[in-house]
Amino acid sequence: MIESQLHKQTPQVSHKRVIDIDCERNHEMNSDKNIDRNVEKNGFPHSEHWYGKPYFSLDAYCKNTLGEKVYKIALDAGMTCPNRDGSIDTRGCIFCSAGGSGEFAVAPSDRKTDGKPDKNSIRASVQEQIITGTRLFEGRQTTHGKLSRKHTGHRFIAYFQSYTNTYAPVAYLKVLYDAALSEPCISGISIATRPDCVSLEICDMLDQLRQKYPDKFIWIELGLQTIHESTAVYIRRGYPLSRFDRCMQLLHEHHIPAIIHVILGLPGETADMIMETIQYLNHCNIQGIKLQLLHVLKGTDLCTDYELGKFHVLSMDTYLDLVMECLSILSPDMVIHRLTGDGSKSLLVAPLWSSNKRLVLNTLHKEMKQRNITQGCAYRP
Numbered sequence: 001m002i003e004s005q006l007h008k009q010t011p012q013v014s015h016k017r018v019i020d021i022d023c024e025r026n027h028e029m030n031s032d033k034n035i036d037r038n039v040e041k042n043g044f045p046h047s048e049h050w051y052g053k054p055y056f057s058l059d060a061y062c063k064n065t066l067g068e069k070v071y072k073i074a075l076d077a078g079m080t081c082p083n084r085d086g087s088i089d090t091r092g093c094i095f096c097s098a099g100g101s102g103e104f105a106v107a108p109s110d111r112k113t114d115g116k117p118d119k120n121s122i123r124a125s126v127q128e129q130i131i132t133g134t135r136l137f138e139g140r141q142t143t144h145g146k147l148s149r150k151h152t153g154h155r156f157i158a159y160f161q162s163y164t165n166t167y168a169p170v171a172y173l174k175v176l177y178d179a180a181l182s183e184p185c186i187s188g189i190s191i192a193t194r195p196d197c198v199s200l201e202i203c204d205m206l207d208q209l210r211q212k213y214p215d216k217f218i219w220i221e222l223g224l225q226t227i228h229e230s231t232a233v234y235i236r237r238g239y240p241l242s243r244f245d246r247c248m249q250l251l252h253e254h255h256i257p258a259i260i261h262v263i264l265g266l267p268g269e270t271a272d273m274i275m276e277t278i279q280y281l282n283h284c285n286i287q288g289i290k291l292q293l294l295h296v297l298k299g300t301d302l303c304t305d306y307e308l309g310k311f312h313v314l315s316m317d318t319y320l321d322l323v324m325e326c327l328s329i330l331s332p333d334m335v336i337h338r339l340t341g342d343g344s345k346s347l348l349v350a351p352l353w354s355s356n357k358r359l360v361l362n363t364l365h366k367e368m369k370q371r372n373i374t375q376g377c378a379y380r381p
């Protein structure tokens with residue numbers, strides 16, 4: 001089955017011309033009420049609220065809502081994942097590398113399930129990681145031993161990134177998130193997880209935290225990757241689209257903003273399939289999206305398939321064409337949290353061009369300008 005789903009062609013992108021035409025048509029329709037609404041909300045298409053970018057970036061969102069640039073500090077909460085611990089599978093998603101955890105200072109035995117987790121050690125570990133993270137941005141140290149040139153303000157997003165960050169007893173999670181939210185430099189938290197690991201109890205607990213910290217935000221990030229079940233089976237995602245829909249309903253009922261991860265370039269997916277995923281998300285009332293290039297990482301089963309020649313990775317040109325098409329049809333209200341991959345360079349097998357993020361983003365911005373493409377220019381509500 002997997003064999004039949006794999007094919008050696010990269011997604012076929014139609015459509016530099018189609019995107020241009022649609023965007024031009026929309027730009028011309030200045031009296032169109034959708035465009036008026038966009039101008040009103042985001043200042044699209046010539047808005048200072050997008051800070052010169054042709055899309056509504058996370059950076060612009062933070063400047064608009066918080067008044068300054070806000071940086072992310074990735075926290076390791078010592079989690080695992082049901083796709084790795086045997087609850088669903090032991091192999092993980094086909095593209096997911098096994099590393100990334102282990103820095104958390106609280107031993108699993110201290111993460112009690114009786115409603116009385118070891119608050120002090122959890123809080124200390126979170127605080128320590130936040131201090132380390134802020135120092136990275138202050139230029140006192142970097143992960144590579146060089147002085148960082150970045151100099152920032154004083155506000156950060158605590159990003160619970162590694163594995164499934166709601167996969168633990170609710171009492172433990174509450175202490176963990178509370179520890180981050182209580183830090184004065186933290187503007188909010190972003191919790192990466194799976195739709196099948198978001199329960200009513202967790203949403204209720206997040207509600208309580210929101211009431212306790214009314215000036216801070218709480219976001220949930222979900223790794224959907226695709227709406228297509230055939231691809232979901234191949235990548236061993238471990239839940240159907242209906243589970244994502246149920247999770248979204250729960251998040252909406254609790255007014256919790258959702259950021260959805262989508263992977264571009266998954267084996268077997270055509271450009272049309274990717275656009276179907278984007279169109280689907282346009283109607284899910286999500287607040288943000290991460291468009292990620294498929295990375296082939298060392299030691300993954302995806303890498304084995306790649307080395308066997310079962311699929312090709314995207315070229316930079318094809319990837320940028322896909323990103324532009326996605327952006328053109330995305331709602332202009334949607335915040336773009338990422339437009340590239342974010343894999344470890346030491347593990348990256350392909351595509352190697354993706355390690356030069358600056359080149360990728362600069363080329364994207366240049367191409368969008370030349371082709372007169374902006375986020376939402378071909379959006380149809």
Ligand code: SF4
Binds near residue numbers: 091097
């Ligand atoms: S759900 Fe996330 S952490 Fe778990 S295996 Fe998949 S990608 Fe990795």
